Amino acid sequence: MKRKVPVIITFLVGSVLILSVFFPPIETWGEDFSIFFDIIAVFAFFLGGGNLLRIHSRKVYKQDKDWGFSAVTVLGFLIMLAAGLLKIWNPDGISGDVAATGSLFQMMYNWIFNPLGATMYALLAFFVASASYRAFRAKNVDATILLVASFIILLGRTPLGMYATGWIPESWNILQIPNLAIWIMTSPNLAGQRAIMIGIALGVVSMSLRLILGVERTYLGVDNE
C-alpha cells in the first residue's frame, strides 16, 4: 500500500502522457494530467511555505541560537502572505492582478524581494574574480585550451576585441577576435554542448523509463519515516 500504490500511479500517469503523443483520442487525458500537475504544484508551494513557518516558528518558540533572525523570517513571510492573499491596497480589489501597481504586494516585491535577490547573485561577480586569481592555472594542455578559449570569449564579447584586431583585413577576418569568438560559439562550443546534450538526453530517457516501470523507487524514501 505504502509503496505499491505510488508505483502504480507513476506507471499509469507516465504511460498516459507518453501514449497521448501517439494517440490523439487520449491527448486530452495528457492535458488534464498536466493541469492536475499544475494545481498540485501550487500545493507544493504551500508545503514549502508551511515547512518554513514550522521550522522558524519552532526556533523562535524555543529561543534557539539566532532565533531573532528566524523571527525576521516569520514576520517577513506573514506580512508578504497577508499582502498577497488579501490583496492589500490593491487598486482593483479582489479581481485585480495580485501584483498590480500600488498594491502592498508589488511594493514589497519591488523594494524588498527584488533588491535582495538581485544583490545575492551580484555577489557572485566578486567570487568569480577571486576564483580567477586563485584557482585558474594552466597546468596542462587541457587547462590551457580552456583558458585560451575563455580569453577569446571574454575579449570577443566586448568592444575591445574589435579595437585590438579590427585592423586585420576582411579576407582574414576570422582572426578578428569578435569573429573568432562567434566561430568558437557556433562550432567547437556547439559540438561540445551537443555531445553533452545527447548524453543527458539518453540519461533522462533511461531514468524516465526506470521511474515509469517502477525499477527506480528512491523518490519514495524509506519506510521508517
Place this chain on the structure above:
Amino acid sequence: MENSKKISIIVFAGVIVLFFVSWISKTSGFQSTGLPFGASVRDGFLITLAAFLTLAIISFLYKDNPYYKFAEHLFVGVSAAYWMCVGFWSTFVGNFIPKVSSTLSGFFEVPYKGFDIFYFVPLILGIMLLMRLSSKVGWVSRWSLAFIVGTTAGLNLIRYMRSDFISQVSNTFVPLLVEWQGTGHFFSNFNLSISGQFVMMLGNWVIFIGVFCGIIYFFFSKEHTGFFGAASKLGIWILMVTFGASFGYTVMGRVSLLVGRLTFLFRDWLGLIN
C-alpha cells in the same frame, strides 16, 4: 569583548542615523519633483530600504555579520510567501475554483467554467502532499509525489528524445563540402573570411567530428586506447573549448548582475549618474 560590543553599538547607531538621513534627503528630493508629501515620504522610505538591504548583502564581502543575516532571513521569508501568493491566485483561483464551485468563483470574481468532478483529484492529491509536514502520516504524500514524478517522467521522455536526441543527431549531419565547385575554385578563392568557403567547411568538420569525439569521451564501457583513445582525447579538447566558452559567458553574466546593482545604488539612491 567589551570593545567589540561597543563597536557594534556604534556601527548600529551609525546605520540608523544614515538611514534617516537618506530617508529625509530622498523625501525632499521627491518633493522637489512635485510629488505630494505622503507619496514622497513613502517613496523615500522604500528606496532607502532597498539601498540598505543591498548594502547589507554586499557587507558579506567583508565578513559575515548580523546585517547580512537579517537581510538573508528576510529574503527567505518574503520569497517563500511571494511564490505561495502568486501560485494561489494564478493557478488555484484561476484554474481550480472555476471548475468546482460557482459560489467561490463569484466570490473571487473569476468566470465559472462548469463543475468537473475530476478536479477533486488534484485537490485530494494536493492535501495529501501537505501531509508531508506530519511525521505520522507523512507517507501519504508519496501518492502525490508519485503523480508529480510520473508526469515529469512522461513529459520529459518524449520531449528530450525528440528535441535533445533525434534533432541533435540529425542536425549533426552537416555538409562537409560547402558551396563546392571543385578544388580549383576552392584554392583559387581560398581566404580566412568568416563567411568564406574554407571557414564554413572547417566549422562543419569541427561540428561533425567534435560531436562524435565528445560522445566517445563519455563512453566508459570500452578502454580509451588506440584510435578510440585518440578520438576521446580530441573529444576532451573540444569539451575544454566548450567549458572555456561557458566560463567566459559566466563571467559576463555575473558582472552584469553587479553592474545592475551598482547602477541602482549610484543612480536611483545616490543620484550620481543619470
Place this chain on the structure above:
Amino acid sequence: MSNSNIGLVISLLIIGAGLVWLLIRSLQGKEVERRIIFLFIGLSVSVPLLFNITFSEKATPIVRAVFDKIENLPEGSRILLSFDYGPTMAPEVEPMSDVMIRHVLAKGHKLYLMGLWATGQSLGSAAVERIIKNDFPNMVDGVDYVNIGYKAGNQGVLNVIVTDFRKLYSTDVNGRDLDSLPIFNDIKSLKDMDLLISVGGGFPGVKEWVQFAGDPGNVPTAGGCAAVSAPLLYPYYPSQLLGLLGGIKGAAEYESEFKKRYKQFGDMPEPGVKMMGPQTLAHLVIMAFIVIGNLSFFFAGKGRRK
C-alpha cells in the same frame, strides 16, 4: 575630450596601477587578501559607471536573426513573449525584453505576454506600465497587447497551451475573460502564434520552450537569456531556435540595431549599451587576474618550491 573618454583614461590608469601592484606582490610570493580582489572588481565596475563609458555595438548574426524575424513578419503578426526570469537575472535580461516589446509594437504586431515564472507576472505588469503605457499610449490592452500572466507547472503549462490556451488560461491578469478580448479571437493555442520568444535563463526557460512548444508545435522560437545559459542553447541554433540574445551583450546589440532602424526611438534608454562599458573593464581585470595568478604560480611558485 568627452566625459566618456576621460573616464576611460582614468579607469585604465587606476586599474592599471592597481594591477601592476598586484603583479609585483604576487611575483614576490606574498598573499593577496581576497578583499583586495573584491575591491578591484568593485572599482572596475564603479568607475566606468560613474563616467558613463559606452561603446558602439554591432549585431552578430545570431542576434540579427531575431531582429530580422520580427522585422520581416507581416504587420499584425502574433508574437508571444514569456517572462521566464526573476530579479536575480533582471539586470541582464530586462533590457532584452524591453527592446523587443518596443520592436514588436513599433512594427504593428500583436503582443501576448505571459510567464512561466511566478516573478514573470510582476515583470510583465511592470513592463506594461514602463514601456507600453509610456511609449505606446495609443495601444489598447486586449486589442493590441495582452498580459495573461503566470500559471504554476513549468513545462506542464507548455504541454497544455501548445494544444489549447483556454484549458489553463481563462482570463488575463486583470480578470477579463479571454473570449471577450479581440486579441484572442481565432487564437486556440500556441500553434496560432507566428513567433514565440522566451526571455529568461533558468528553469523553465528557452530550452523548455524549444522542447515543449517550438518543436512539438512547429512554431518559430527565439530566445533571450542570461549569459550563463547561452552556451547551452547553441546546439538548438539555428534549426530549433532561430536566434538568441545571449547576456547583456546580446541586449546591447539588439538595442543598437533597433535604434539604427527606428530613428523615432533615438531617445530611448539603452541599458544594455550602457552596461557594456563597465562590463568591458571588468573583463579586462578578470583576464589580468588569470594572467597574474598564473605568473605567480609558475614563477613565484618555483621560487617557493626551491
